[in-house]
Amino acid sequence: MAIIRWDPFGDFVTLRDRMNRLFEDMSGSKEEKDLMTRAWAPSVDIYENENEVVLCAEIPGVEEKDVEIKVEDNNLIIKGERKFEKEAKEENYHRIERSYGSFFRSFALPPYIDQDKIEAEHENGVLRVRMPKKAELKPRKVKILKPVTIDKTKK
Numbered sequence: 001m002a003i004i005r006w007d008p009f010g011d012f013v014t015l016r017d018r019m020n021r022l023f024e025d026m027s028g029s030k031e032e033k034d035l036m037t038r039a040w041a042p043s044v045d046i047y048e049n050e051n052e053v054v055l056c057a058e059i060p061g062v063e064e065k066d067v068e069i070k071v072e073d074n075n076l077i078i079k080g081e082r083k084f085e086k087e088a089k090e091e092n093y094h095r096i097e098r099s100y101g102s103f104f105r106s107f108a109l110p111p112y113i114d115q116d117k118i119e120a121e122h123e124n125g126v127l128r129v130r131m132p133k134k135a136e137l138k139p140r141k142v143k144i145l146k147p148v149t150i151d152k153t154k155k
Contacts, residue, residue: 040082040099042127046107053113053131057105060125061085061098067122069129071115076129079104 007013042057057078059067067080084100109115113131120129 040101041103041105042078044105044107052133053110055107055127055129055131057127057129058125059103059122059127062125064122067127069120069127071109071118074109074111074115076107076109076118076131077105078107078127078129 042059044055044057046053046055048054055076059080059082062080062082066083067078070077079102081102082100109131112133114134115131117132118129120127122128
């Protein structure tokens, strides 16, 4: 079963956006340019294995040079920008649904992450940040010993 981030106000925002779109479509008053500059944040998946924590962020259309990753005050910060590519004149567009502009995501790092060894790679629109665990804090298995029986008849 997948873990889904729930935003209690997300439904209200969606409803507001749909209502705005409904009235804008009827009046035709809103510029397409406004749609291009609305805020967006890339979706992320975070998983953990025995050796590392991995963050995968979807950033299609964002070039490597437009992304900044830094560790500050035990937080992993990812920020960047997806630029609008003008293949046609703005007035020739019928609909612009993809989000453009700057984005910013911040994640608290657990204390067992070796912050000096964090690495990132960008391939096919997916940013993958690998955060290795500190060797001394990696979980180790504890062997269960056989129970000792005490003979109460002997004194």
